[in-house]
Structures are given as structure tokens and as C-alpha cells.
Amino acid sequence: MTKRADRMSRGLIAFAFVSCAATLGCSELNAPIYFKGQTFFAAGKDDPLPVGGLTLRFRAPTDAEQMKLDADSTARGYDVPWVSRDKVHIEVSYKVTFRCPTPDERSRADDPPTFDCDASMLDGTHAFTLMVDGADQFTKYDTQVVSAALQQAADDPPRFLPLIPVIPRMLAPGESFSGVVREDDFAEGELDLDALGRWLDTDPASPTFAGVLINRSEVAPHTGLGMVPGFDPNNLNPLVVPAMTEVDLRLQTDVPMAIEFFVRVRDDDDRLWHNDSDPMFNPDPTLFQPPATM
């Protein structure tokens, strides 16, 4: 073998191995983790709305990480969250079906559906609305609680202001709709939740509640974000926004429907709790109450 061929051979072998290693390495860098939520059901015209969801478990910061968080918090003048939006990215995939619960679902051990439902009586086309709420490490938002607080009289129709609303869809009996609540929807909802929980502005000219829920944060005049530290209409990124640690879904519809869902998490810094030996992060978020009832 000539020297040139020898160099070429070594180069090709190295290239093959480096390519393989790089492919594997890249795939591990940002691999999402999926959590299957338990299917839940709407009987139709439910009050309160049926709710399902799950709480994500994170490991507690190490001593070194805690020291860095403390230093960042001191430098910024507010509590920098351990579970932050720039490190933890959430997405929900769901499928809503206009149907009755199956016998298997009725016999499941955990929270089986108990309402009467006759599949032969399902007819017409009906809408459903999916609402996404949740909690970060500081604040919990519950659409049902907020709705009750906003209700002026007992017979007033409920008004729902979820953190992340999903466009209503129509379904015929047996039909399904699959959709995704994307990471950017969660990013917006997480900023709104933090603004409601930690940076609540009661100025009637730019109220955080319900201004941030109705308006997109990046759109002028950035309603309700006036108290956010370092707020700059041209740059909404200086705040370290907490990510959700709990995701709650509510299904509003007039007929029996089932919703299956998965929560997908991209965990950039490996903060989800994997090992039994790691101490768990146990946040205690405060339930948000709208200003009128506080």
C-alpha cells in the first residue's frame, strides 16, 4: 500500500467513525421525552370542566447549580427559576374523539368514567374547546378558579380565560381531531403565567390580568408586561421565565368526548428527575387569584 493510499484509508476510517459518533451524539443532545397522560372524558355540558394533566418531576439543583442560581438572582434582583423556559421546552399532542368511553376505560382502576353514554344516541356535529393551564415553580393558574372568581351572579354563564386557548373544532360522532399545542404556544403561556404570578400590574391602562392572556406578548403595546424587570418593548428576552412544571388540560363540549394526550419535553440541561438517588425539586406554587377577588 502506498503512503498516499494509507493516509486515505486512515482518513476514511476516521471519517466513518467520527460520522457515526457525531450522529449518535447529536441525537442525544436534544432528544425529547414523552409522557403519556391518562385519557379523560367529557360527559357534555360539564361543570366544572373535566380536567387531566400531569406534573413534571425535576431534580433539585446541585450545590454548585444552586450557588449559580443565587448569584444570578442577586445580580438580576429577582428569583431566577431553576426550571426555566430557555432550558425546558414543552409541547402537548392531543387527540379528541366524539365517542363514549369503552368498557376497558370504564373498568380501569384509576378515575374511570362513570357517566351514562349510549353510543347509538350520538349524533350531529359538535364543537369542543381545549384549554391549557398549569403551574410553574412560583404560580399555579386554574381557569376554573378564575372563572368562578369572575362570576358575578350564580346563574351567569362561566367565562373561561385559559393560559393557552386552542381554537374550537367540530366533530361528528366517531370522528377524531389530533392537534399540537406547540412549544411557542407554551413559551407565550409561560410568560403570561409569570407575569400574572410575579409581575402583576393592576394599572387599568395596561392590566396584567387579563391583558396578558388576551394579547400576545410580542405585539405592541405589550399589554400587562409593564412590571416585568428590565422590560423593553424591543427585547422581551431579558427576563428568565420559569417553564411549566405542571400541565393541565380542560375539555369543554356539549357531548361525550374523550381526549388522549402526550406531553413532550425537551430538557436541555438534564433537569428532569431520572435517578432515584437525586433529590427531587418540590416547588410549591401559589394559586393565582384575579385582582378583583384578592
Next chain:
Amino acid sequence: MAAALATSCLCGAAPARAQVTSEPSAVVFPDPEKFARGLYTEGEFGGLWFNGPAGSDVGVGFAVGARVGYDIFRFFALQAHLVGSTHQTQGDTAVAGQLLQMYQATVEGKLTLRLVQWSFFAEGGLGLARMSSNLLFALGIARYRTGFTAGGGGGVDYHFLSRHFSVGLRGGYYLLRDVSNSRDGMVTTYLRYTF
């Protein structure tokens, strides 16, 4: 005149005597003995699909792979194989449309029958298959992200007149034990360089 005759008899060439002992052998071109043998690498690309329980939830994907091997004999080689493929989930689930990658690493034996520039081969081996995420676990199909795989296949190879290069087409079929005994099939085309 007499002198010329005498010179002709004394200096003329001796009579030729030829003897044919066998048919001349046919020239084989190119001579496979001149093809390089020993350490080789291959790069491949093609398609990979799932059968069995994962078949309804995971679509056909694009596959890229590499092999490094050594021809121990003319007819037998040992090789290491790594292939990665990317797929999209499908079907009637809430997570239809999600991306998923699978990586398979196997150690294989390879038997080859060479016919001048063409060769036909069969290969088989075992190793590990790893999913890029726990998506199949969430769907209830897989137990672990990394699991056992075994299988084999075959193909055809065409050697260029170059001493080192050949190309080929191969197919393979592998069991994925920890993906509910699903199987995956792949068809790839490859370029091989033998050092």
C-alpha cells in the same frame, strides 16, 4: 554458384519443430486476484421500514449507514455495521407526526461468492438498536430505548476496474426484540472501498 549453395547449406536456419500440449488458457479480465482484499469500509443510504407492532405507528424512513470490515478469506469477512434512520410516527394516535430516529449497531459475518467483477453475498449478525427518544415507550410498543436486534440479508456487488472501489445493492431484515418483537427491513445502495 557452388559457393552460394555451400553457404546456404552451412548457414541456413534449422527446421522449426512445434508441439501443442494443451489449449491456451482464456484470459480472465479483470483478474479478481488483483482486486484489493482485507480491510474495507462502506457507506450506504436507502430506506428502512418497520413491520409488526411498530409498523402501524412508524412510517418508512431514510437510512444512512457505514460498515467497517475485514476479509478474512476470499469468501468470508467480519464487519461492524452502524445505520441510522429517521422516521415519522403515523396512524391514529395523538403523537402521529412526531420524528423518531433509530440507530442499529451490529457485528456481522459475510459470505461472498465472486464471479469476476460481480459478487453475491449473504450476511447476518446481532447487536443493539437504540431509539432517539422514548416515543415508542410512550406508545406502549417498546420496553427500553436500547434493545437487542439480530438479522441478516444479502445483496449484489459490482467491482469497478479500479483495484479498490465497488458498489452494490443490499437488503436486510432485523428483529427488534425490545420493540414488541417488531422487525425492520432495509434496502440500501452502497459504495465500498477496500484498502
